[in-house]
Amino acid sequence: MPVWIHILVFFGAFFMMEFMAWFTHKYVMHGFLWSLHRDHHLKDHDSWFERNDTFFIFYAIISIVFFLLWRYDILEIGLAIGMGIFAYGFTYFMVHDIFIHQRFKIFRNANSRYGKAVRRAHKMHHKHINKEHGECFGMLLFPYKYWKK
Template identity: 35%
Template sequence: MAIWLGLLLFLGTVIGMEAFAYAAHRWIMHGFGWFLHESHHRARRGHWELNDLYAAIFAVPSFVLVFGGLNLGWWPGFAWIGAGVATYGMIYFGFHDVIVHQRIPNRYLPKSKYMKRIVQAHRLHHVVETREGNVSFGFLVAPKPEMLKAELKRRARAGIRAPARPRETQAGTHAPAVES
């Protein structure tokens, strides 16, 4: 396979994974898979939550595609696609778990408009505790926070948690309450 075609498949997969992540989040995680994802909408106790199983579940097709494309004589494009899936997973982990939820303590503060927008959109997603009534299911592409706030208001704030007081984080600093 020509390297340019492999790189095109890889890049197309990384970009296309945002659409897949949106659909999986909206219709699987907030649908029949809520029994795992619900833990992500509650306060976490310890380092892990049941929702973390989704990372392992979504890693399986990536591993199989890379392994099959490199070692089982499958079409070589599968390895590039599997690598694209894995790369999106790493990007997602960096944005979602490290930057937004700070599961690895850090002092990063978003400065660019883009970073502020995706962080705020994800936080607005989390103001709803129930599986219904959420906004912003994508991650690397997010609607403007003003639009999300208007949609939450239009829904009469159904399922929105009570305002939270600042809480202690693992790093010992106060995390700001989410503005709704």
């Protein structure tokens, strides 16, 4: 299979994960698994870890399954899919957990209009502390309604 197909599949998997993250957040995290996601909104604990952190394990397992399918010659394109999922997860962690929520104290002085808009958009999502209103699609890519001069 040509390399360009692997590259295309990698980016396809990466961008498909944005839809999966939105879908999972709206219908699973703010749905039947709200009990795991709730502590991310309410901060009713003193621990650095949250029950919400268990969701990353789900996507990590899916990524690992694709790596194994590739490794054991079951799915040639499995490496590209697994890497796309992994790259999205890493990007999500860097933006959501480090940049927005400051779980590690780096990127604190990032003061671009875009960065501020992303943080403001996410803060608007977190003002809803209940299961309802879990919508957050496009806040990372299109936070422009939260720009301030």
